[in-house]
Amino acid sequence: MVLARTLILLLLLGAIVSFAFFAFTGEPRFKRYGLLILKWVLLTGFGFFAVLIVQRLA
16 A cells, blocks of 8 residues: 555656646646656546555455
């Protein structure tokens, strides 16, 4: 569980940094990277909560 929480936090920080680079430079590649990382944050978060729900049911 600690690994999953750390992974979510690091991915979220990466997305924030990428969006900050986009805000300062205006280059669309940073926006694309930020959205891609954000997608993986959401998928990881859904997976994390799915595991928690399955553990509660078992």
